[in-house]
Amino acid sequence: MRLHRLVLTNYRGVAHREIDFPDYGVVVVSGANEIGKSSMIEALDLLLESKDRSAKKDVKQVKPTFADVGAEVTAEISTGPYRFVYHKRFHKAPRTQLTVLEPRREQFTGDEAHERVRAMLDETMDTGLWQAQRVLQASSTAAVDLSGCDALSRALDVAAGDTATLSGAEPVLIERIDAEYARYFTGTGRPTGEWAGAIAALAAAEAEVARCADLLAEVDDRVHRHAELSDQLAGLTGEQAAADARYNAAQAASVAIMELRGQLRDAQLVATAARATAAATDSAQGERQRQRDELGSRAAAITLLDNEIDGVAQAQATVDTEATAADAAAAAAEQTVDAATKSAASARRVVDQLAAREEADRLADRIARLDATEVQLAEAAAELARISVTEPMLRRVEEAASACDRAEASLAAISATLELAAVADIDLVIAGEPTALPAGQSWSATVTDGLEVELPGILRVSVRPGDSAREASVKHAAAQAELADALAAAGVPDLAQARHAHQRRRELQGGRDQLAATLAALRGTDEIEALRARLTRLRGELGEISTESTPEQARADRDEAEALLAQATTDCEALRRAAQEAMARRTEGATRLTLLREKGAAQRVELEAVNQRLAAQRATLGDDELTAAADTNAQALRSAEQRVSELSEQLGAAAPEAIDAELAAAHTVAQELKARHAEASRALHEVEVELAVFGTQGRRGQLDAAQTAREHAAAEHDRIGRRARAAALLRSTMIRHRDDTRRRYVEPFRAEIQRLGTHVFGADFEVDVDTDLKICTRTLGGRTVPYESLSGGAKEQLGILTRLAGAALVAKEDSVPVVIDDALGFTDPDRLEKMGAVFDAVGSQGQVIVLTCSPDRYGSVSNAHRIDLSA
Known part of the structure; x- marks a missing residue:
């Protein structure tokens, strides 16, 4: 491709x-x-x-x-x-x-x-080869897998010297073997299809036999369970009769104990009431004695309190006299502090006004410098505004002038020169203008747009330039027009004036920047109007200052006045604290006297209240009557407590805890036996129902049918198992032979990688390649390192070498482009230089397309065809 x-x-x-x-060749697209x-x-x-x-x-x-x-x-x-x-x-x-x-x-x-x-x-x-021959950014260091590339396999077979003539049916045979194997096994060797179905059918048949056997065993279990439950129910009936008799006897003994406990409870209630009555009488008698004692103690306390009040009143008179004297001394000290404060304030004001005069002088000088600087800055800005030549304008003028000079030189070089020499005096018309040419003189001109020379009445000569001259003339005119436009835009007549104006502009800009910096330094963070207003305010305050005062004398007077103020303040504070302490003592004494008098009045009121309560109680019940009632109630309490003691002894002798425990135990045993009897009856009934149902299910026949089905499934399992094992054996044999074949053609592939790798790593470079055509290890300088332990740069280089080796080995009709997308980013400059030789070596045999954002990486590829997408 x-x-x-x-x-x-x-x-x-x-x-x-x-x-x-x-x-063909290497194409670097950057x-x-x-x-x-x-x-x-x-x-x-x-x-x-x-x-x-x-x-x-x-x-x-x-x-x-x-x-x-x-x-x-x-x-x-x-x-x-x-x-x-x-x-x-x-x-x-x-x-x-x-x-x-x-x-x-x-x-x-x-x-x-x-x-x-x-x-x-x-x-x-070969689609697999097309996908494998790419080095992408995201996987540039991953190991290359070329094992599925048929084109490379065919090339390696040839390179390995495999001269066996193929029938063309080998792939079909392998596919049929794989298809037959796939009928029985998955790709990982697990049973599937018919073989998995046979295994599952046998397992299901065996499970069904086991299930039917379990069902039949369940019937036998229920028969034995019925006999056991019948015997258990008969035994529980006898045990329950004995338990009922024990429970009735324990219940009768519990009733007698309950009657004795009721009598004890009644006696305890009577004793509790007598105890409460006796306690109330004792409390009333004690309260009567406490009130008599309180009456005597309160009278004695009032006498002592009256003596204390007389002593506190005499001390209070003395404290009042001392507080009045301290207040007068503190008031006098405060007047002295006020006078010293006014004197110190006046001295400080004089010092501040003198400082204001100095500040006004400094501020006036600063404002004058600001005004002068602003004037200079305005003049520089005005002159800058008049200069229209900017840096871009100057560059435009210079470029236009340069273009004009180049066009003029080019025009002069290719234009014809017309030269006329007069042998005798002659009058000519050149370009429509009469021209006298004396004998012995000459006239010449460069012909750019055409020229006519006429000898009136005799001859007219027309000189026309060639096409190249006319084109140069047009370019020259365009350059002159561009220069004129640039000069007009800059507002200058020629290039020298433009450069002079630009230089002046730069000088003015530097001066303007210096003046602006000076102005900013003078102004600081203040506004000029604020500075002027501050100067006006300071000058308004200067009229109040005596011109005879000096700053040193004013500061000395201020320090002396502040020292006098500090001393007066200290003295005033001491006298004020003394007055406050005297006032605190007077207030404390007055408060104590008031509290004592209030306390005495309260105690007299309480004494009268005690007298009235005691008189009222005696009017209701005299002291002797209260004593007699207390003795009677004590006797009744002793009788009730004796009755409670007698009944407690009777109840203890009857052993109530043992009777209660026996009743609870008998009740528990009776309930347990009743529950067990009911459970046994229910279980027996359930077993009888299950046996009746089992009798209608025919479980023995089900077991026989399941055993027959298991025999059929076992036979089918053996039949299909033999075919599955035969398919597995055939496939493993073919795989073994295929692996042997692959090992033969790995050597040419490894040799090609080493041939290319010597350009990069040196003559001692070796690699080990497995049957899947993947690099396992790299040996360099006698040191062998696994592929996964190599650096990112070495992996990237080996990946490119592997793909280039594959491209070099495949037949011309099977080759595909090798695409390298921004690789070799991990490669150092020395190996980058050496990788260029590898690209040159392979580029002549196929098409290698390199995509990169750093074309310098592939600068060492001398024969590369380069395409710049940014251009």
């Missing part, structure tokens, strides 16, 4: 691109990332594989986003005896066109064209 031409229109981001490929290099191979695959109306994701993704049109792909390809031009448009208004150029001209459209191309490719091209 050869790719001669590829045209993309509205494909992804490519509006239109057409590339012609040479039939361009920036995302310019659409990889899209070329993708487009070729879609053209060959997908129909124009396909809705697959791969087809949808190539629709352009910049216009509502369909993506179009056209390719001119030759394969075997065929050469054809194939065109498809996808998405919008889909279309397929095919023109077969060789061996005879044919034309097809639509699905018929698609099927015709597929038929030609299937007939002449």
